[in-house]
Amino acid sequence: MLNQFSLLEHLNKLVSSLEEIQQSLDMYLETKRQIFPRFYFIANDDLLEILGQGRNPEAVMPHMKKCFDNINTLRIEKVTPVRIKAIDC
Numbered sequence: 171m172l173n174q175f176s177l178l179e180h181l182n183k184l185v186s187s188l189e190e191i192q193q194s195l196d197m198y199l200e201t202k203r204q205i206f207p208r209f210y211f212i213a214n215d216d217l218l219e220i221l222g223q224g225r226n227p228e229a230v231m232p233h234m235k236k237c238f239d240n241i242n243t244l245r246i247e248k249v250t251p252v253r254i255k256a257i258d259c
Contacts, residue, residue: 208237 199217203209209217216233223229227246234241 212236 196214199209199214202217202221209220212220212233216236220230220233227244231244234244
């Protein structure tokens with residue numbers, strides 16, 4: 171019985187830690203949405219992918235239509251700094 175109690179206590183602590191992490195992540199994403207309000211149209215998972223792949227425009231491309239209704243693709247020049255070459259609507 172003691173081992174089961176210890177395990178339950180440990181699992182409850184883990185759940186509490188995960189809830190704190192989730193709350194911090196939600197707050198972080200909210201700050202990004204306040205900076206760029208079009209991120210409000212994007213689910214948390216997609217926004218995390220955009221933020222994580224920010225230096226890889228091809229990885230961000232599938233999410234463009236979620237932010238901008240009439241944009242199908244962007245053509246991006248790979249120069250420093252990265253520039254948008256064309257927008258296909």
